[in-house]
Amino acid sequence: MGKTEPLRMCAVSRELLPKSKLIRLVKTPLGIEIDNKKELSGRGVYIAKSKETIALAKKKKTLSKVFKCNIDESVYTKLEGYIDGN
Numbered sequence: 001m002g003k004t005e006p007l008r009m010c011a012v013s014r015e016l017l018p019k020s021k022l023i024r025l026v027k028t029p030l031g032i033e034i035d036n037k038k039e040l041s042g043r044g045v046y047i048a049k050s051k052e053t054i055a056l057a058k059k060k061k062t063l064s065k066v067f068k069c070n071i072d073e074s075v076y077t078k079l080e081g082y083i084d085g086n
Helices: 051-060 062-067 073-085
Strands: 007-009 016-018 022-028 031-034 043-048
Touching: 022 073, 031 073, 043 051, 043 062, 051 062, 051 073
Parallel strands: none
Antiparallel strands: 007 016, 022 031, 022 043
């Protein structure tokens, strides 16, 4: 039997997806960081790797609600750049 990939819930769409199809964001003392290796400590959240999901998260202020802080526009720009690079 093959090993199945762990599923995580997208904070925006509330859909269960494999970890490889998600981006993990972490709240650190320096701000919101993209956790490429999925090993940073801190409060983390997963969102789907798509520009539509990022736009919806921005519109619904999902990240602000999850992290309980104001999310700067640069975080969304960084996420879009990360998706374009992958």
